[in-house]
Amino acid sequence: MTAPDFLRLAEARRADLDMTKLALTEKAGIGRVTYDRLSNPATRPQMATIVRIADALGIDRQEAVRTAGLLNPSTPVELAEQRAHAAIAEVLQRRLSDVEPDVLARVALEMGEIMQAVASQLFQQAKPKP
Incomplete structure (x- = not known):
């Protein structure tokens, strides 16, 4: 597919x-x-x-x-990306259950800056310890 x-x-x-x-x-x-x-x-x-x-x-x-052919990731990064997308969607839906789905979707579209900060924090944690 x-x-x-x-x-x-x-x-x-x-x-x-x-x-x-x-x-x-x-x-x-x-x-x-x-x-x-x-x-x-x-x-x-x-x-x-x-x-x-x-x-x-x-x-x-x-x-x-x-x-769309997205269920079978071909690399570990793609698999992790799929799992992260699913986890974020689940958390947003659970923690913000009182927010209408269309509003929640619009908020998710604006999350670029938030996710950049999260990525930066994760990269810091992944740096080798001296």
Whole structure:
């Protein structure tokens, strides 16, 4: 399974919903270029992008991720990335259960600076001890 496989699934669902591409990308909170890149077989989309599109179209997240070819990571880094994404999503949903899912998704999109600080802290912890 590849990004174009997911794009075919998404396009079929979009047609069923009679939704324009612009309406979909706005609802998913992604750029149109990002969506169009899914047509390239060499593209390895971010899981968050696939999940946002799936949510916007009412596609099951597991099906979307599997169809996009993201369930079988090929490197330890990709596996760790998948596990980290899942853990962060779970923690946000559990700890902020009173926040609407669409608001929570928007907050998650803005977490770049927070995650950079977390990464910096983790790198400091990973430095060899003298």
